[in-house]
Amino acid sequence: MNPSSYIILGKKELTREKFSPVKSRVGLNKPEGGLWASPYYPDKEYISSWHEWCAIEMDNWLSNDSVILTVKDNARIFTIDSQEDLLKFINIVGVAEDEIMSKISYRFASPNFEKAKELFDVIYLSENGQWKTRFSCKECQYNLYGWDCESVLILNFDCIDKWEYKKLDIV
Numbered sequence: 001m002n003p004s005s006y007i008i009l010g011k012k013e014l015t016r017e018k019f020s021p022v023k024s025r026v027g028l029n030k031p032e033g034g035l036w037a038s039p040y041y042p043d044k045e046y047i048s049s050w051h052e053w054c055a056i057e058m059d060n061w062l063s064n065d066s067v068i069l070t071v072k073d074n075a076r077i078f079t080i081d082s083q084e085d086l087l088k089f090i091n092i093v094g095v096a097e098d099e100i101m102s103k104i105s106y107r108f109a110s111p112n113f114e115k116a117k118e119l120f121d122v123i124y125l126s127e128n129g130q131w132k133t134r135f136s137c138k139e140c141q142y143n144l145y146g147w148d149c150e151s152v153l154i155l156n157f158d159c160i161d162k163w164e165y166k167k168l169d170i171v
Helices: 049-057 083-093 099-104 113-119 127-132
Strands: 006-009 023-025 028-032 035-039 065-071 077-080 122-125 151-154 160-167
Touching: 006 049, 023 113, 035 049, 077 083, 083 113, 083 127
Parallel strands: 077 122
Antiparallel strands: 006 035, 006 065, 023 028, 035 151, 065 160, 122 151
16 A cells, blocks of 8 residues: 655655656766655654665754655556566556666666556655665566655646645754
C-alpha cells in the first residue's frame, strides 16, 4: 500500500514555475528534475526516511522548513518493492542510454524517465525496494543505488492534490 502523504525537507512552497520536467541522465539512475519526497511519518522519531538518512549521513542537509503533500487519488503510481518490480519498470519504460552503454555495465543503465512521465505520475521506491535494488545481487542487470532511502519521485506536477508548509524542529 502506498503512503498517504509525503514530505520534502528544505522547501517552503511548491509552484509549477519551479517544477523542472524530469529528464534522464546517461550513466546515472537518478534523473534531473522532477520532485523528490519521502513518505511522511509524523509519529516516528524520524519523520521520513530522508530525515533519518540526512541525520546519519549529512546532517547539514537537514532543514526546519518543509512541505507536506498528498497526491490525487487517481495518480498513476508505480511501486518498486523488489528487484522484480525494477525489472518490470525497465521493461515498460526502457533505458535512456544506447544499448552499447547498457551492455558495458548495468551500473550505468538509466531508466527512460521521459517515457516514464508519459505513463506514470509518481515512482514510489519502498524501504524494501530500496534495499533490494542497490547492488544487492551480482546478476542483477539494473539497480537504483543512490536512491538512498524510501522515496517518491513525482514526475508530473499536476498529480499533486494539496500541499502545506510546515515548520519543523529537527535541526
